[in-house]
Amino acid sequence: MHLHKYEKIWLIFGMGSLALFLLIIGFAAFWKGTHPQSHIETIDPQNVEAHESFKPENLGLREVADGKYTVNIVASAFNYDFGVDEDGKSVKKIRVPKGSTVLFQITTKDVIHGFQVAGTNVNMMVEPGHVSRLETVMKNAGEFTVVCNEYCGIGHHQMFATVEVYED
């Protein structure tokens, strides 16, 4: 079978790209620990408070066992609701010790939002009607910015928070 020179070049280019993309996906999945959030659980977006995890008093950071934490968040345009502190002020920063296991559970009341803890493998799409969950181990200390990476409207850039991982 005769293959034209350009056909060969494009075949090599095509197959090479495929191999490269598979390598990148493999690196992200197995080395960096990036994977899709759980999409199995559904929720009524009009009434997220009916879900135990998203009742106002259950929002924010909670230590569920030694070194294990759960963070419940309700996203809406244009805010992440982590609950309120003792003074009744909205929580915008959560602190966990280095090496702890943190389960992030988030849902949205309105449109699609993103929930990315920049610099970690936490990067979730938050869709109305679904609960997004991701558990991760906070291996590195530092301050990590939480950003919305799905354009959600005019105040999109105002959606942020901070996760501080401190040396234990």
Ligand SMILES: [Cu+2]
């Ligand atoms: Cu947004």
